[in-house]
Every structure is written in structure tokens, then in C-alpha cells.
Amino acid sequence: MTLLSKPSPIPGVRGTDAARNGRPPTIDDVAALAGVGRATVSRALNDQAHVSDKMRDKVMRAVEALDYRVNPQARNLASRASNTLTLINCNALDAPPNSYYFAAIELGALRAAAAAGFELSTFNIHVEDLRRDDRLIELFESGRSTGLILSPPLSADLALAHRLIARGCPVVCISPSDEVRALLPSVGFDEEAAGYAIAQHVVAAGHRRFGYMLGIEGHLAAEHRFAGFLRALAEVGLDARAVTALRGDFSFRSGVELAEALLAGPERPSAIVCANDDMAVGAMFAAHRMSLAMPGDLSVVGFDDAPVAAYIWPPLTTIHQPIRRIAARAVERLIEVLLRGQGAGIAGFDTIDHHLVLRESVAPPRC
Template sequence: MMSPPSKSSPIPGAQGSEAVRLGRPPTIDDVAALAGVGRATVSRALNDQAHVSERMRDRVMRAVEALDYRVNPQARNLATRTSKTLTLINCNSRDAPPNSHYFAAIELGALRAAAAAGFELQTLILHIEDEDRDDRLLELFTSGRAAGLILSPPLSADAALARRLIAQGCPVVCISPSEEARTLLPSVSFDEEAAGYEITRHVIAAGHRRFGYMLGIEAHPAAERRHTGFLRALAEAGIGMDTVTALRGDFSFKSGVELAEALLDRPDRPTAIVCANDDMAVGTMFAAQRMGLALPRDLTVVGFDDAPVTGYIWPPLTTIHQPIGQMATRAVERLVETLLRGHGTETPSFDSVAHHLVLRDSVAPPRE
């Protein structure tokens, strides 16, 4: 057992409240500096290990008390190598097919970064409808089974969940968060609105003035920002909303087929359909060709993601290259940086990675 610190012999030079002076949560390095010992000595004293004299242990514990330092269980696990596992959380609706390209690209990017840093990566798939979803996430951390979490959409948009994780001191990094979650936790994304604007400008430049738009699920703010960029491009071109029919899908190929049939079975059918992801765009192309339309002569279609299939279908799909793997890699790097610093949540900051427009053959001037 560790001896309690002696309050009658304060550390020389330590005056007033050291915790207040720091203005941030103290770290093990702060304890070492105040105690005038090495970091390793502090670690041995806190873990009640041998080879630490009672005098030195007492000095460390008085520094701990002066700083009001709280040992981070995850940092201790890292130091003793009992937990070097990061958990990537994917979440979708129970009834919706998964976006296989998106999930696979995130997992591969995260796995490579974790391995390079000497960590293991596990993946947990949750469903939006699960009532115990948030509790299961918290239990991963509090039980010591995960040193930190990477949240992908739509969980990365959940500000209430972010606050619960912060309250527990859980290290978390978000991929493509909502605006509110971005102010709470460190995050990585790209400019979704600019990307939606850019691809819509390309379609407008081809001469299109009558549009269909396929939205993603409502719980996906990043996809909503793509739609905002689409609307901004139309407004700048002086194209009224009466020329646009927007329908909501779930990012799946099936919903792309169903929504395309609804859009194209209209007397004023659109000459161009802009889709919030590639799976719905490929479903749109399938439905259009099944209805006897020639692409891109009779219908322009564009997507979002740059999934591998988009370069091999006919016509090859014009889309936005979303840097999914790069975002996951950077998210893991941010999380590892936080863990190695020895404290849980960090000041929110935002990393942006670059996207680009991929020009292929699915865009042509309208036939009429």
C-alpha cells in the first residue's frame, strides 16, 4: 500500500493551488516536474512498484495532491501494456444494407495506422435503433477493453453521446462529425459542402437545368452538407427550386433503383440526377437503363465517394473522391497522440483532408 502524503512538509517552491495555476488537467509530466523526479519514478510510485524509496514516494504523492492529479486508467494500461486496443465504431440502420465500400475503406485506413503505431484495432458494428447503443460504447472504455474510440457517421454526429464520453474521460476522435460534435471532440473530415458545390457546378456547366437529387439518411449531417453545396450551386446559377425534385434514400443500391424509378416516371423528368453517394448513383443508372434510357445522352448521373465499381460500370461514373481511408488514418493518429500524452479527451480541433472531382463519362449535355 502507498503511504499517504504528508501535508506538513510541502514541496519546496510549490505555492498556492498548482491545479489552478496550470489552467488545464495536469499530466504525469507535471507531477514529475513539481516533484523534481523523472517520469519513470512517478509511474513506479503511482503503481506501488519496488525500487522507490519512501522519501521519494512521499515526494511524488505530495505533488499528486498539490496538482489534484487523477490517474487515467487508460494511460496506466498503456504503460503496463494491458490495453493497446482501439475500437472503430460503425453504425447503420438494422434494415439497411451496409455501405460496404465506405466501411471497408474506413477499416483499412484505421487498421494500417493502428498497426504502424503498435496498437490493435477492433471493429464494433451497432444499429441506430439499439436502445443500449450508447451504454455499450461507454462500457467498452470503462471495462478497459478499449483504450479509445473512433466514431464514424452517424454516431460522430451525436453531440449528446459526445458529452457522455467526455464526462467519462474517454479518448475519442470523430470522422465527419456534425457541427456541434466538432466543437466538443477532436475530429477529421473534408469540406463536404464544397464538394457538393463543385460537382453540381460541373453538371450545370454541361447545360442541365432540371434536376433530381437523392438525399441520404437524415442522421448523416455530412451528407446533408453535400446537399447544401448542391443548393448553393443552383442558386448561384439562377436555377429555381421548382426545377428540382429531391427524394430521400438510405445510401443503398436498392434505394437508388427505387428513387430513380420515381424520378424518371414523371412527365417533367430530370435531365440530371445528383446522388449523395455512389451506391445510389449506380442504382440510378441500373434503373434508367432498364427503362430504356441511354446514358449519358438521355440522363446525366453523378455520385459521391469514388467507390471502385464506379470506374468499371458503363458509363463510368463522374463522382467526388472522398478521402475515406485518409480520414480514418488521421483519426487513429490523433487518437494515439492523445493516449500517449497520458490524458483522455483533448481540446477539440479539426483536421481537414483534401477531396477532388473525378471526371468520367456519365455527364453529357441534355438531349433536349
Template sequence: MSSLPKSSPLIGAPGSEPARRAPTIDDVAALAGVGRATVSRALNDQAHVSPRMREKVLRAVEALDYRVNPQARNLASRTSKTLTLINCNSRDAPPNSHYFAAIEMGALRAAAAAGFELLTYSLHIEDEDRDDRVVELFTAGRTAGLVLSPPLSADVALARRLIAQGCPAVCISPGDDVSALLPSIGFDEEAAGYEIAQHVIAAGHRRFGYMLGIEGHPAAERRHDGFMRALAEARPGADAVIALRGDFSFKSGVELAEAMLAGPQRPTAIVCANDDMAVGTMFAAQRMGLALPADLTVVGFDDAPVTGYIWPPLTTIHQPIRQMAARAVERLVETLLRGHGVMTPGLELVAHHLVPRDSVAPPRN
């Protein structure tokens, strides 16, 4: 087996013997032909390293006369009790503060109860290196495992990279392909979309506006699928829905509502993929002189705190955000206790419910 010299010379002061550079973990990884995370796991006698791979690492360590840095080892032992929650949103869109705050609260409480530290890490959808940065959190020893929220929880390529690295990860509201690869927590978004559509249809509405969420957000798309299933069963007519895409923000709710309500056959009910857009819709409608809910029914999704305080109070779906985040952390801790890389894929559902309030009324025409 080829090997590197036991130390590599560095340029020293003139007239002195060349200084010698101590070999690093990267040198060991290069000689063994593995990643630095594999070297770390082999040296710390962790799971998910085959006997053959461990032997390659140990032979490289011997060849290089590599010595483990005690401070680095202590740091690694500390990060073994550190979990990381990753949020990701568009750079140009304001964050959904209620959603992210609820996820962080649920995850933080569960991590503390299990004796783990929780860090949060924010990325932008537009970042070309976002997947690299996520993987590096684990390979650099900065975290023991990850909780991924949408839209990262729908990133199949990222899921496969994490599995290849042996990085424990649990997803919140995942895409179908990702839940087949990683442990995941969610609720029945399609059923919830169906329930809120039935509620509005039962009030007598037949002309609808629907505000979609960010493209590629699987949970929001499933809500729309449920809404459309309820409409198909009610047979309101092929031209009964005006569907426009927003970005989950109050601002997009205002803009889309103005567009939907400008025509002569305006909808009598607008269903929104989240509460921020629904509140924006109510603001725009009242600014246009419409009475709510007499002239326009509006419903949302999430059950954000503000929905119970505005007028009229908003009918919405209670999304169990804190419970999902807490359960995601619990699943992650369970995975870590079984050993690195031992992940059981599949989607675990948490219960949701409809919250009927005063923003729904029969249409005037």
C-alpha cells in the same frame, strides 16, 4: 469519513466459518464516490485525475484493504495499446461496404505503423443503449481510445459523455457541434457538393433529381447544401429539383430513381449523395429503357471502385476515406501520447477532388 468493512461475508458451507469476499474495484469506486475508470486511472498513476480525487481513491483502497489483481493489471497494460474503430448503420439497411472497408483499411494501417492494435465494433442506429455500449468500451478497460465514424460522429451527447469520462476519441466526418468538442477529421463536403453541381450545370442541365442520404447524417447534408448553393447561383428555377431521401443503399437508389423518372417532367440529371445510390439509379434508368448518358446524366459521391468499371463509368467526387481514417488514428495516438483526456477539438480537412467520367452529357431537351 465513513467506510465499508474491510471484507464482506459470504455464505459458506454449513458448520464452517463464513467465507470472505475480497473487495473489488467497484467497492473502491462506491466508497470513494467515483467511477471505476477513475479508480483505475488513479491506481495506474495516469493523467486526468486531480490530486483530491486520487487521495479519495487511495483512502478508499486503504479502508477496504483492496489488493490489485495482477492479471487485471496485465490486461489493462495490454489494452493501453488497443484502439477501437466504431461503425454504425441502420439495422434494416445493407452496409456501405466500400465506405466501411476503406475506413477500416486506413485506420488499420495507421494503427499498425504506430504500434497499436485496432479492433472494430459495430452498432445499429436503432439501438437504445448504443451510447452506453460505446462508453463502456473505455470504462471497462477494453480500449485506450475510440475512432467514431458517421452517424456517431454527429452525436453531441455521446461526445460529452466521452469527455466526462476522459476517453480519448477522434471523429471522422463530424457534425459541427461535435468538431467543437473533439478532434475531428473530414473534408469540405459543402465545397464538393458545389463542385459536382457546377459540373452538371455546365453540361447544360436545368432539371435535377437529388438523392439525399440518411436523415441526420451531417456530411451528406452538407453535400446537399453545396449542390443547392450552385443551383441558386445558376438560377434554374424554384421547381428545378426533385429531392427524395434514401439510405445510401443500391436498393434505395433504384426505388428513388423510378419515382423521379416516372413523371412527365422528369429530371435530365440525377445527383446522388453516394455512389451506391448512383449505381442503383443507373440500373433503374436502363431497365426503364433510357440511354445513359444521352437520356439521363447521373453523378455520385465517394469514388467507390465499382464506379470505374460500370458503363458508363460514373462521374463522382473522390472522398479521401482511407486518408481520413488514417489521420484520425494518428490524431488519436497523438492524444494518447500526451496523456488521457488531453484532447484538442477542431476539424482538420483532407483534400478531395472531382473525378469526371462518361456519365455526364448535355441534355436532349
């Protein structure tokens, strides 16, 4: 960037002391050098009406002389999008949405945004989209959003985090990877501890042979739950051979399909642990269809504490993931970043408490 202690004379443009102190030039410096008002500079830069060709030319020559760069965050805050926060949801192309998770996260974010006088929009993107990162950057730089909230699996994408930081895009992440957590403000809970608590419970009930339904590839939060599950098994002398793990997509349909595969295998598990409640309900549906009694023939555990967990038969033991509170806190963190003008935001992780909800879907195995 070229900084001028005494700007070269520009015909029709008076001098200014802009950039003498080593700071980047501002819109006020441009206005001073061009000899116009701040509002005129803004209208000229945004190609709005009511600016003559002569005045626009003066502004653009001042911009060039100062090597002025438009700050996208400042532009957004001054525009119609200044009160618009965007929640980014991402899922596999062919996968049905994780219905309760997305609904709860949107509701929590919407309530927090409304309470603070902000608007909330949602932006759905496919995890396989080759231009997904560019689309998010365009969303911010176009002025349609003043800040983003990333949910998994995007919140685990280190390369995306670096690109958003470089663009000065305000971002808060929900359940990020450890690497992203070190770079950006984020909110979540201890996923590994939650998986550990589930394993402790089913092991204490006497189970030693398990089926485990993983989430979509790259969903690191769900992978951390599985790591906690394995850690608890190791503490009682059980290794990964005690678990048959199959990968699903968080949908009811995949829960049905995976349960059928697990229960038809040569070493049928006495307990199935699922990465979310939708898959757990699918597993229970498959077990009912196979005339298995629950929890006598099969115990099932879920994750999320979706409303259906309390009404399915038998009522589902699950982890209460505080989704709405996590989303609300993410919005609060993003607003703090915006009000303090912190660019992409200062790293720091807010932990929200979770707990195991004991219902009737777990019992000692019959054999």
C-alpha cells in the same frame, strides 16, 4: 473530493503527504498510504489473485481515506487493451452497409494503427439502438478499448460527445457536425464544397432539372453536400423547385428504387445526383432497365469514387472522397491524444483534400 493534509490514522496503514498540493490522489498516493507497492494496489483494485485479504483490506481503506477514483484511461493503458483502438461504425437497422465506405475507412485505419504498433478493432452499432451511447461508454470503461474513432452519423451526436468527454474517453471524430468539431479532435473534408462542385459541373453541362438521392436521416455530412449543391444552383437562379430530393440509405437497392420513382414522375430529371456511388450505380441499373441511354437521356453523378465507379458503364463521374487517408489521419490523431494524456482530446479539425473525378456519365441534356 476530500483532501487530507494529514490523513487520519488507519490501523495497519502508515501516513502520507498525498493530496497536500490540491491535486487528485494517484495510485502512488494510495500505495504510500497503505504501505504497499504500486503493483499490489493495481492487483487489489482489479481483484486479481496473489493479494491476501489483509493486504486488500489495507488498500481499500487507503482508497476510501483518499477518496481515490480509478482513472479509466490510465487503467486501460496499463491493461491488455492499452494498444487497442476501436473504429465505431453505425448504420440503420434494416439498411445494408455502405460497402465501399466502411471497407475503405477500416483499411485506412488498420494500416495506420499497425504502422504505429497499435491494434484496431471494429464495433458495429445500429443507429436506432436505444442503448448505443451506453454501449460505447461500456466499451471504454470495461477496458476493451483505449480510445474510439466515431464515423457518421455518431460523429454528429452532440449529446454523445458531451458524455464521452465527461468520462475522459479519448475520441476522434470523422466528418463531425460543427458543434462536435468544436469539442473534439476530428478529421474530414469540405463536404459542402464537394456538393457545390458537383452542382457547378452538371449546371455547366446544361442541366436544369435534377433528382437528388439523399443519405440516411441524421447523416449531417451528406446533408452538407446537399446544401452545397443547392447553393450552386441558387447562384445561377435555380431554387429548390428545380430538385426532387428523395431519401435513401446509401445502398444499391435504394438507388434502384429511388431512380424508378424519380424517372416515373411527371417532371423527369435530366440528371440524378447521389449521396454515394452505391446509390448512383443503382440509379444507372434502373435507367438501363428502362432502356434509357446514358448520358444522353440521363446523366448520373455519385460520391466516394468507389472502385466500381470506374468500371460501370458509362464510367461514373463522382467526388473522390479520401476515405482511407481520413481514417488514417483519425488514427494518428487518436494516438497523439493518448500519448499526450489529453483525456478526451483537444478540439481541432484536420481537412483532407477532395476532388471531382470527371468520367463519362454526364453530358448535355437532349432537350
